[in-house]
Structures are given as structure tokens and as C-alpha cells.
Amino acid sequence: MPRFLSNLMDRFSEREHVDPEVRQAFQQALDLEGCIRLLIPEPGAQEQGIRVWRAGLVAVDADSITIDTPSDGRDRWQCDVGGTFEVAVLTRRGRQCGLTQCLERTSIQTGGSKSMPGWKLAYPPTLTVNERRRAHRVSVGFDLAPRAGIID
16 A cells, blocks of 8 residues: 555656656657557446557657647547546567656647647656567568468
């Protein structure tokens, strides 16, 4: 119980510095994939349904990270400032997750005449590895994928 309360206090208290390993994990995610996953509980789901949103990782700053507007392929999600949710990043050590908080809405300069909407997120206090794979995933094109035939 004391560890739970300590983790809870870490999550809501202001931190003077960010754990270098956490910042390095987000920098690796920016270098490897350039995106993060936001894991949001599905409202109204009877079982523990979680909806996964993908967001482009735009910048890894000293005190926060900047993402573009999260999308699940159909809808765009608008983060609530002050809202807390889980974030997952893919690093060289595998998939790592932690709790983050939305700090503010921001504008992302695109080099064009209009800026793109974005969000600043706080770094999670800690990240936990929850990937069973030991190696990084490699995307395989359809031309290299194995073929299968159905025999009736």
C-alpha cells in the first residue's frame, strides 16, 4: 500500500527533473517509429475495453513531449487538458507504458502558411516494459509475406 500511495503522489506532484531513461525512451520512439499509442478506457464499456489512439511524436523537449492530434483511423480524439491516461512507446527494449497527463494544446509549425493542432504531454514518472518480444518488430511488405492456400 505505501508503494501505491508513493506512485500516486509521484503522478500528481510537480517534478523538478525528468528521469533520463524516460526521456531516452521517448527519443528512441521518435527515432524508431515516430509515433506513440494512447490507451484510453472505452466509455460505457461493460468489460475493461481500451481504445488505442495513434499520435505522431513531433518533439521530445526537456520537460514535455509534443504530439499531433491522436487518431484511431476513423476518429480524431481531443485530449482534455489535465486528463490522465496511459501512453505506450516502442523502444529498443520493447514496448514500454506509463501514465501521462495532457498539459496544454499547442500549435505545430509545418513550414506552410497554417499550423497544425498538437498537444503537450508530461513525461510519465516511470515506464514499465510489458513486451514479451526480445527484438524490435520489423514490418514485412506484402510481396515478402508467405502465401497460404485453402484445400477443401
